[in-house]
Ligand SMILES: Nc1ncnc2c1ncn2[C@@H]1O[C@H](COP(=O)(O)OP(=O)(O)OP(=O)(O)O)[C@@H](O)[C@H]1O
Ligand SMILES: [Mg+2]
């Protein structure tokens with residue numbers, strides 16, 4: 001423990017680290033006698049308004065087909081590419097966030113293949129000299145997964161096959177949009193780590209605004225390379241599973257592929273896994289062969305002579321470095337240290353934060369949930385309580401309404417005032433929740449929660465007139481109300497009252513429940529309990 005502390009690890013980190021290492025070990029035991037090696041190529045669509053080499057606007061999913069196409073995107077003869085620097089900015093931003101070495105000079109190459117989705121017959125990519133080399137992304141806190149390179153490339157058109165007539169249709173909206181291919185080294189050792197890597201990468205890309213990270217919308221797609229080997233032997237032959245578009249499918253595909261490799265290798269001492277490119281069948285949850293290494297296309301890579309060398313100055317790279325926002329790992333540490341939030345609270349808050357809208361072309365972000373929480377925390381006394389209101393109540397209610405943070409209409413000032421009303425016992429927690437619901441239903445940036453609480457008759461009943469509620473505001477209904485409700489409850493439940501008087505103290509909860517229901521949540525359970533006890537005991541004497 002001491003030596004770990006000397007290395008700057010908190011006891012919590014040590015625990016987490018131990019758990020991880022045992023977990024890594026446990027996972028290895030799942031396939032006894034085998035080691036698993038995984039490397040992932042992530043294709044991330046760059047969040048830019050214009051495409052990579054034309055000034056056509058990029059499209060959102062669901063926009064009418066073939067409405068975002070320029071002559072260049074459709075490969076009309078005589079059209080020339082012109083590099084969109086906003087895309088370069090965002091790729092460099094990504095490289096910096098991944099601790100990768102941005103190359104002072106890089107270039108573009110043509111990768112040839114013939115398919116309906118590629119009008120020019122080649123894709124412009126960075127084969128020989130990518131924009132960035134090396135780097136790493138930490139998963140599970142402290143396991144670095146090395147990045148091999150980041151390259152810029154064009155996206156293809158979209159092929160849509162009409163299932164009934166099997167007629168292929170092509171939508172060129174996506175053709176020529178900018179992608180970053182982020183290639184990892186083969187450092188991942190289990191499907192869990194692979195999922196974790198992609199989730200972390202997704203979060204990072206969203207935090208810096210270079211990609212919206214949505215696998216559902218196809219803005220983030222993964223090719224996963226899997227091999228297995230005996231411990232101590234060199235890595236086995238990799239198979240690449242193409243185009244996985246959800247974490248769930250990626251996880252299943254890797255598991256299935258590991259088992260397939262192991263059963264091939266177990267089938268005879270001389271068996272070997274053939275190198276293949278495979279697909280994943282989302283219905284059977286199995287991978288299937290697309291092509292073998294022998295029939296792998298010859299891409300005939302060659303430099304694209306229409307594009308010069310991309311040269312970046314040190315000043316430019318430094319400029320991007322200086323505009324980096326806070327990254328998720330740093331935010332985690334800050335939230336922990338400044339506000340003493342629990343791991344669970346931070347996890348929810350950061351997950352919620354990733355719901356914020358991603359601006360285009362690296363424009364400034366609007367404040368997200370973390371900044372919102374911090375404003376609420378500054379106006380209230382207890383950050384943990386503030387965080388609970390943001391993560392449980394606000395997130396909970398927005399989720400129940402099928403909304404996200406971007407739909408939230410309650411200002412930080414309003415939520416803080418509401419929290420303080422509950423803190424001062426002017427509102428019970430349940431009335432606070434009701435008030436929040438009302439405020440979401442009736443958006444108004446100027447409404448005062450205190451006034452609304454009066455208007456809606458939500459002010460807490462208190463058994464003592466000297467309570468905070470009496471000093472802060474004039475309760476619409478005085479403490480007498482609670483008294484009256486307690487009297488009514490005792491009258492309404494005579495046998496329970498009798499049981500209590502005979503010494504059955506548990507029955508009091510039932511009477512309290514009655515009062516709480518009758519008060520529509522305005523009564524404080526503890527105050528009701530005390531008032532009932534006083535009444536029942538008084539009557540006894
Ligand atoms: N033995 C192995 N087992 C699993 N993954 C591996 C192994 N060797 C390499 N990889 C991974 O395979 C991926 C190779 O990607 P890379 O883009 O370099 O080449 P490629 O797949 O041949 O090219 P393309 O971009 O045309 O698909 C990397 O993520 C790398 O980490
Ligand atoms: Mg690749």
Ligand SMILES: [Mg+2]
Pocket residue numbers: 041223240
């Ligand atoms: Mg590949």
